Amino acid sequence: MSKRNAFYAQSGGVTAVINASACGVLQTARSASPAIGTVFAGRNGILGALREELIDTSLESEQDIAALRHTPGSAFGSCRLKMPDHEQDPAPYQRLFEVFAAHDIAYFFYNGGNDSSDTTLKVARAAEALGYPLTCVGIPKTVDNDLPLTDTCPGFGSAAKYVSTSILEASLDLQSMCETSTRVFILEVMGRHAGWLAAAAGLAQDTETDSPQIILFPEVIFEPERFLTQVREVVERDGFCVIVASEGVQTGDGQFLTDSALTDVFGHTQLGGLAPLLANMIHERHGYRHHWAVADYLQRSARHMASATDLEQAWAVGKAAVEFALAGQTAIMPVIIREQSVPYRWRIEAAPLDQIANFERKMPPEYIREDGYGITRAARAYLAPLIEGEAYPPYENGRPCYVRLKNTRVPAQCPPYTA
Amino acid sequence: MSKRNAFYAQSGGVTAVINASACGVLQTARSASPAIGTVFAGRNGILGALREELIDTSLESEQDIAALRHTPGSAFGSCRLKMPDHEQDPAPYQRLFEVFAAHDIAYFFYNGGNDSSDTTLKVARAAEALGYPLTCVGIPKTVDNDLPLTDTCPGFGSAAKYVSTSILEASLDLQSMCETSTRVFILEVMGRHAGWLAAAAGLAQDTETDSPQIILFPEVIFEPERFLTQVREVVERDGFCVIVASEGVQTGDGQFLTDSALTDVFGHTQLGGLAPLLANMIHERHGYRHHWAVADYLQRSARHMASATDLEQAWAVGKAAVEFALAGQTAIMPVIIREQSVPYRWRIEAAPLDQIANFERKMPPEYIREDGYGITRAARAYLAPLIEGEAYPPYENGRPCYVRLKNTRVPAQCPPYTA
Numbered sequence: 001m002s003k004r005n006a007f008y009a010q011s012g013g014v015t016a017v018i019n020a021s022a023c024g025v026l027q028t029a030r031s032a033s034p035a036i037g038t039v040f041a042g043r044n045g046i047l048g049a050l051r052e053e054l055i056d057t058s059l060e061s062e063q064d065i066a067a068l069r070h071t072p073g074s075a076f077g078s079c080r081l082k083m084p085d086h087e088q089d090p091a092p093y094q095r096l097f098e099v100f101a102a103h104d105i106a107y108f109f110y111n112g113g114n115d116s117s118d119t120t121l122k123v124a125r126a127a128e129a130l131g132y133p134l135t136c137v138g139i140p141k142t143v144d145n146d147l148p149l150t151d152t153c154p155g156f157g158s159a160a161k162y163v164s165t166s167i168l169e170a171s172l173d174l175q176s177m178c179e180t181s182t183r184v185f186i187l188e189v190m191g192r193h194a195g196w197l198a199a200a201a202g203l204a205q206d207t208e209t210d211s212p213q214i215i216l217f218p219e220v221i222f223e224p225e226r227f228l229t230q231v232r233e234v235v236e237r238d239g240f241c242v243i244v245a246s247e248g249v250q251t252g253d254g255q256f257l258t259d260s261a262l263t264d265v266f267g268h269t270q271l272g273g274l275a276p277l278l279a280n281m282i283h284e285r286h287g288y289r290h291h292w293a294v295a296d297y298l299q300r301s302a303r304h305m306a307s308a309t310d311l312e313q314a315w316a317v318g319k320a321a322v323e324f325a326l327a328g329q330t331a332i333m334p335v336i337i338r339e340q341s342v343p344y345r346w347r348i349e350a351a352p353l354d355q356i357a358n359f360e361r362k363m364p365p366e367y368i369r370e371d372g373y374g375i376t377r378a379a380r381a382y383l384a385p386l387i388e389g390e391a392y393p394p395y396e397n398g399r400p401c402y403v404r405l406k407n408t409r410v411p412a413q414c415p416p417y418t419a
Numbered sequence: 420m421s422k423r424n425a426f427y428a429q430s431g432g433v434t435a436v437i438n439a440s441a442c443g444v445l446q447t448a449r450s451a452s453p454a455i456g457t458v459f460a461g462r463n464g465i466l467g468a469l470r471e472e473l474i475d476t477s478l479e480s481e482q483d484i485a486a487l488r489h490t491p492g493s494a495f496g497s498c499r500l501k502m503p504d505h506e507q508d509p510a511p512y513q514r515l516f517e518v519f520a521a522h523d524i525a526y527f528f529y530n531g532g533n534d535s536s537d538t539t540l541k542v543a544r545a546a547e548a549l550g551y552p553l554t555c556v557g558i559p560k561t562v563d564n565d566l567p568l569t570d571t572c573p574g575f576g577s578a579a580k581y582v583s584t585s586i587l588e589a590s591l592d593l594q595s596m597c598e599t600s601t602r603v604f605i606l607e608v609m610g611r612h613a614g615w616l617a618a619a620a621g622l623a624q625d626t627e628t629d630s631p632q633i634i635l636f637p638e639v640i641f642e643p644e645r646f647l648t649q650v651r652e653v654v655e656r657d658g659f660c661v662i663v664a665s666e667g668v669q670t671g672d673g674q675f676l677t678d679s680a681l682t683d684v685f686g687h688t689q690l691g692g693l694a695p696l697l698a699n700m701i702h703e704r705h706g707y708r709h710h711w712a713v714a715d716y717l718q719r720s721a722r723h724m725a726s727a728t729d730l731e732q733a734w735a736v737g738k739a740a741v742e743f744a745l746a747g748q749t750a751i752m753p754v755i756i757r758e759q760s761v762p763y764r765w766r767i768e769a770a771p772l773d774q775i776a777n778f779e780r781k782m783p784p785e786y787i788r789e790d791g792y793g794i795t796r797a798a799r800a801y802l803a804p805l806i807e808g809e810a811y812p813p814y815e816n817g818r819p820c821y822v823r824l825k826n827t828r829v830p831a832q833c834p835p836y837t838a
Contacts, residue, residue, distance in 0.1 A: 073591025
C-alpha cells in the first residue's frame with residue numbers, strides 16, 4: 001500500500017469531546033504510518049481545504065495530541081458551510097480536489113453531525129463523479145443526539161451528564177428556597193427538533209414525581225393552558241416546580257414558541273429566550289416567584305464533567321474511521337451499536353452515509369410519558385448508560401489544563417481561493 | 420459545664436458548600452458532647468424556630484452527616500425573612516425564646532450572608548434585652564463574597580471556580596465557531612451589587628487580552644457607546660468576543676440596566692435578563708451573531724465542581740462557630756484571615772457581628788482594570804487561591820450521590836405560631 005496523506009476537519013457546533021475523536025484519528029493514523037503519511041487538519045472545517053489553510057498535525061507532540069482527549073471546543077476550528085451538489089456547482093469540488101492533489105491527500109475524514117454528514121456524502125459523490133480517488137469517512141458528533149443508525153452521538157452523553165447533574169443540583173437549591181422565596185425554576189437546554197437533552201434531565205429523578213417535574217420536548221405540542229395547570233398542580237403538591245425546556249418547543253401550528261429574526265445558513269431559525277418567556281407566562285398567571293437559566297454553550301463545552309462512556313466512544317469512532325478508511329470503505333460513518341444496556345456494551349460498525357445524511361432522529365413516542373411532561377422507563381434504560389463514568393481533565397492552580405495546539409500551517413501550493 | 424442544646428439553621432440563598440458548614444457544626448458539636456446535647460436544625464431557617472419546626476439531627480447517621488460535605492443546597496431548608504428590631508416588635512423574639520426554652524436551647528448558630536448576619540445580631544440583642552441566655556454565632560456563607568472582615572465567604576470560591584471554568588470552556592467553543600457563525604458570547608452571572616463572581620471569570624485568562632475580553636461589573640457605570648465600540652474592536656482584533664456580565668450592571672443614573680420593569684434603556688421590551696439585552700444591543704449595532712447564557716442557580720449549586728479550598732473553609736467556619744460558642748463568645752462570626760497568598764494560608768478568627776451585618780463589601784477600585792472591562796493583577800492574586808483544588812462528590816451510575824437526611828421533626832411543645 002502506497003503512503004498517502006489524509007485530511008481531517010471538524011464541522012458544525014462543537015462538543016466537549018469532539019477533540020477526543022480527533023485524538024482517535026491522529027493516534028490511529030500515526031500508528032498506521034506505513035499506510036497514512038501526514039494528517040492535515042482543516043482550519044475551520046472544510047473551509048480549510050477550500051482556502052488551502054492546512055495544519056500539519058505531524059508537528060504536534062504526542063503529549064499534545066493525547067491532551068486533545070480532555071480538551072473541549074474544536075482544536076482546529078469549525079465551520080457552518082452548506083456545500084452545493086456537485087451537479088449544480090462543481091467548482092468548489094474542483095477546487096477541493098486541486099488542493100487535495102497538491103498535498104497528496106487520499107483520505108477525507110469529516111467530524112460532525114447532520115449537516116456535516118451531508119457534506120461528507122457530497123464530497124464522496126463529487127470525488128467519484130469528477131474522478132478524484134478519495135476515501136470519505138464521516139465521524140459522528142452532535143450534542144443533539146439526532147443522527148440515525150447509531151445508538152448515540154459522541155458529545156451527547158457528556159452534555160446529558162451536564163444537564164442531569166445541573167438540574168439535580170438546581171433542584172436541591174430551589175427546594176431549599178421555596179418556602180419563602182422562589183417557587184419555579186426553568187432551565188432551557190439545546191435541542192431544536194429533538195428532545196434528547198431535555199430528556200436527559202429526567203435522569204436526575206429517582207421517581208417519576210421527583211424534580212424536574214415538567215420536561216418540555218419539541219416532539220410534544222405545547223399547550224399553554226394545560227402547562228400552566230400542570231405547574232400549579234406541581235407547586236401545590238411539592239411546594240416548588242422545576243421545569244426543563246427544549247429550545248425547540250413548538251406550538252400547535254408548528255411554530256417555535258419563541259423565535260428571533262436571525263436565520264442561520266441552513267435556514268434554521270436561531271432560538272433563545274424560551275426560559276424567560278415561560279417564566280413570564282407562569283408569573284403572570286400564578287404570580288409565583290421564579291428563576292431561570294439558559295445553559296447554551298455551557299452545556300456542550302462542559303468538558304469538566306464529561307461522561308467517561310461518551311469520551312471512550314468519541315475516541316473509538318475516530319479510531320474506527322481510520323481503520324475503515326484503510327480497509328477501503330468510503331461514504332460511510334462509524335456508528336455505535338448497543339449490544340446490551342446493563343452493563344452497557346457496544347461495538348462499532350460502518351453505516352452508509354446516504355442513510356444518515358439528512359435524516360433526523362427524534363425521541364420515539366415510547367420514550368415520552370403519556371402526559372407529555374416526562375420520560376418513560378424505556379427512555380431511562382436507553383439514556384442511563386450514556387452518562388456513566390467520570391473523566392475529569394487535569395487541573396493546575398484550580399483551572400482545567402486544556403491544550404492549545406501549535407497549529408502550524410502548511411505552505412500553500414495552489415492559487416488563492418475565490419468563492 | 421452543664422449540657423445544653425443548640426439550634427442551627429441555614430438562611431438566604433444557598434451554595435454548593437453551605438452543607439459543609441452544617442457538617443462542621445454537627446461533627447464538632449457531636450465530639451463536644453459533654454457540653455452540647457442535641458443540635459436541633461431549623462426547618463427553613465429561623466422560620467423553623469418560630470414555627471417550632473425543629474429537626475433532631477441526632478437521629479442522622481454519622482455517614483449521612485459526613486455526606487453533607489459533598490451535598491449542595493440546604494439540607495434543612497432555607498428562608499428569606501427580615502426580622503424586626505426587638506425594640507419595635509418584641510413578639511417574634513418572645514416566641515423564639517419560648518421555643519428555645521421549651522427545648523433547652525442555649526446556642527444559636529445561623530448560617531448565612533448579609534441579611535442573616537443582621538438576623539443573628541438582632542437575636543443576640545433581643546436575647547440580652549429580654550433576658551434569655553443565648554450564645555449567638557453567625558456562620559458566613561454567600562456566593563456574592565460581599566461580607567466585610569473576612570478574606571472570602573464560603574460558597575464564593577466554588578461559584579468562582581464554576582464561572583472561571585465555564586467561561587474558559589465556552590470561550591474555546593466560541594473561538595471554534597467564530598469564522599462562519601457566532602461572534603459574540605455573553606454569560607450573565609450573579610452579583611447584584613458586587614462584581615466578585617464576574618471578576619472570577621478573569622481567572623480564565625492567561626493574558627489580559629485573552630477571553631473573556633470584556634467583564635462588566637456593578638461597580639463600573641455602564642456606558643453603552645463605549646461598550647459597543649469595545650465589542651467591535653475586540654471582534655476585529657480576535658475574531659470573537661466573550662463577555663461576562665454581572666446581573667447588577669448599572670447605568671449612570673444608578674438604575675439597573677435591566678430590571679423587572681422589562682424595558683431597557685434602548686426601548687427594547689425584555690422578558691428579563693441582562694444577557695439577552697446586551698446581545699440584542701450588540702446585534703442591532705454590529706449585526707454580529709451571538710449566543711448567550713444565564714447561569715443563575717447553576718453557578719451557586721454546582722457542587723460537582725466545588726473548590727477544595729472553599730469546601731475546607733466552609734467546614735472550618737462551622738467547626739469554629741461551635742468552638743467560639745463553647746468559649747463563651749457571642750454576637751460574633753468566625754471569619755477567614757489570609758496569612759499569605761502563595762501558597763494560600765489562612766486562619767479563622769472571631770469578628771464582631773455589629774461590624775459585619777449590613778455592610779457590603781464591593782470590589783475595590785484597585786481590582787478593576789483602568790478601562791473598567793477586566794481585572795488587575797492584584798485581583799488575580801486575591802482570587803486565584805480561592806478556586807484551588809478539586810473536591811468531587813462520589814458518583815453512582817453517572818450521577819452524583821447527594822444525601823437526603825431523614826429530617827425527623829421534634830414533637831412540638833409550644834402553642835402554634837401565629838405571625
